[in-house]
Amino acid sequence: MPRFLQQVQAVIDRLTMALNVLGTLLILALMVLINSDVIGRGVFLSPVSGVPELVSMSIVAIVFLQVGQAFRMGRFTRTDALINVLEKRAPRIRAGLELVYSAAGFFIIGALLNASYPLFIKAWDRNTFVGTVGDFIAPIWPVKLVILIGCAALILQLAMSAIRSAIEMVSGRKVVLPDSAGGHDAV
Numbered sequence: 001m002p003r004f005l006q007q008v009q010a011v012i013d014r015l016t017m018a019l020n021v022l023g024t025l026l027i028l029a030l031m032v033l034i035n036s037d038v039i040g041r042g043v044f045l046s047p048v049s050g051v052p053e054l055v056s057m058s059i060v061a062i063v064f065l066q067v068g069q070a071f072r073m074g075r076f077t078r079t080d081a082l083i084n085v086l087e088k089r090a091p092r093i094r095a096g097l098e099l100v101y102s103a104a105g106f107f108i109i110g111a112l113l114n115a116s117y118p119l120f121i122k123a124w125d126r127n128t129f130v131g132t133v134g135d136f137i138a139p140i141w142p143v144k145l146v147i148l149i150g151c152a153a154l155i156l157q158l159a160m161s162a163i164r165s166a167i168e169m170v171s172g173r174k175v176v177l178p179d180s181a182g183g184h185d186a187v
Contacts, residue, residue, distance in 0.1 A: 016156075019066065
């Protein structure tokens with residue numbers, strides 16, 4: 001794989017790793033919030049306001065913060081039985097299937113990004129919120145923004161995967177990228 005593409009992949013990998021870390025920190029914050037609510041209810045007879053709203057919005061944010069890294073690490077749900085057989089017997093056909101998979105994902109997530117952008121603008125312009133006025137309210141635009149960012153990160157990973165697959169299809173050899181930890185990660 002050309003050096004330039006390796007550098008682009010490294011930048012995209014750092015971005016998706018950073019988003020993944022943010023998603024993990026959000027999970028930890030959510031755990032603290034839920035435990036505080038449970039303790040508040042049980043011990044002080046006073047729940048934390050807005051926990052159900054924050055949990056529902058956070059779950060969506062966590063998914064989109066971590067989706068790019070999940071794809072990068074090969075943790076998307078799919079059946080690899082055929083791909084594994086083709087790995088040794090017909091590497092170019094395997095690469096072609098991977099190219100179709102990545103391209104299809106690219107266009108599907110692109111459509112999701114395109115459909116989500118107007119929803120973000122609407123939430124931003126109207127200052128839409130969840131909760132009850134006087135008790136707890138939270139704007140929904142941050143979650144809509146996270147959806148856009150997560151889709152963009154996944155599109156970048158899918159584009160790089162398609163490029164790698166195209167190179168593998170032409171060359172007939174597996175592309176091995178240097179791993180950020182100093183090892184090598186076959187992608």
